[in-house]
Amino acid sequence: MKRQKRALAIHDISCVGRCSLTVALPIICAAGVDTGVLPTSILSTHTGGFEGFTFRDLTEDLLPIADHWKTLNLEFDALYSGFLGSFEQIDLIAKIFDDFRTEKTLIMVDPVMADNGQLYSIYSPEMAKGMAKLCSKADIVVPNLTEAAFILDEPYGGEKRTHAEVEEILKKLVALGPKQAVLTGISFSEGMLGAACYDKESGEMSYFDGEHIEGYYHGTGDVFGSALLGGLLVGMSLERATKLAVDYTNKSIVLTREANQERRYGVCFERALPYYIKELGIE
Numbered sequence: 001m002k003r004q005k006r007a008l009a010i011h012d013i014s015c016v017g018r019c020s021l022t023v024a025l026p027i028i029c030a031a032g033v034d035t036g037v038l039p040t041s042i043l044s045t046h047t048g049g050f051e052g053f054t055f056r057d058l059t060e061d062l063l064p065i066a067d068h069w070k071t072l073n074l075e076f077d078a079l080y081s082g083f084l085g086s087f088e089q090i091d092l093i094a095k096i097f098d099d100f101r102t103e104k105t106l107i108m109v110d111p112v113m114a115d116n117g118q119l120y121s122i123y124s125p126e127m128a129k130g131m132a133k134l135c136s137k138a139d140i141v142v143p144n145l146t147e148a149a150f151i152l153d154e155p156y157g158g159e160k161r162t163h164a165e166v167e168e169i170l171k172k173l174v175a176l177g178p179k180q181a182v183l184t185g186i187s188f189s190e191g192m193l194g195a196a197c198y199d200k201e202s203g204e205m206s207y208f209d210g211e212h213i214e215g216y217y218h219g220t221g222d223v224f225g226s227a228l229l230g231g232l233l234v235g236m237s238l239e240r241a242t243k244l245a246v247d248y249t250n251k252s253i254v255l256t257r258e259a260n261q262e263r264r265y266g267v268c269f270e271r272a273l274p275y276y277i278k279e280l281g282i283e
């Protein structure tokens with residue numbers, strides 16, 4: 001049997017509402033990867049649709065946890081960051097990337113901070129500058145169109161885009177430092193929604209989409225990013241992993257619609273896991 005890979009997921013724990021770690025952990029594990037967690041904060045629910053959520057910032061815990069791992073000589077095949085608990089965490093996570101980076105480590109940054117043209121309620125515009133810095137340290141970045149606009153300090157132009165516009169955004173993203181970029185939430189044609197990926201070295205750009213299901217489904221960026229990472233860690237190409245992440249996220253949304261479930265509770269990604277595992281080709 002092949003050596004089992006180990007990943008570290010650096011996101012918040014939103015106790016209810018299926019996003020961040022409650023999504024990343026099961027999906028990356030489903031790819032057969034030993035997945036550790038570094039929680040950036042703990043919230044009773046995510047911030048997108050519930051009144052009165054609690055929020056505990058874990059900024060002070062990040063380095064002591066990572067320092068303990070250093071004493072164990074722990075190594076990771078992937079470091080995957082998402083929603084951060086404070087502005088200060090950007091520099092701390094950049095340091096953790098430096099401390100745990102080896103030849104084999106894939107560093108993936110999802111600059112979780114905004115959607116639909118707007119920053120999430122707990123973030124200020126300075127977060128965008130910091131996230132751009134963190135993205136420069138990554139091997140691969142996975143923003144949605146809104147986050148890409150904030151990172152590149154450009155106006156958000158909506159989800160309907162031409163291939164030429166998307167190409168320009170992807171090229172600007174890799175110019176920040178990463179080798180690869182995947183842009184999500186793009187609509188190239190009426191009724192469709194998907195993602196585009198770009199590899200700086202090969203110059204290859206690919207686009208994948210599926211039926212655009214109306215309404216805002218929470219946590220889908222985390223489902224997408226986690227599925228993408230799982231695919232990359234089992235050895236899929238960027239194109240194959242992006243296509244699988246698009247299809248898996250889409251299936252999860254379709255199942256949520258069929259179950260007639262409240263969208264703020266996230267998507268039924270669990271029910272699409274058998275499909276994901278089958279497509280990964282792992283036994």
Ligand code: PXL
Nearest residue numbers: 014019020046047048083219
């Ligand atoms: O899915 C992104 C996300 C993660 N974590 C928290 C959030 C959000 C989006 O709103 O509020 C706490």
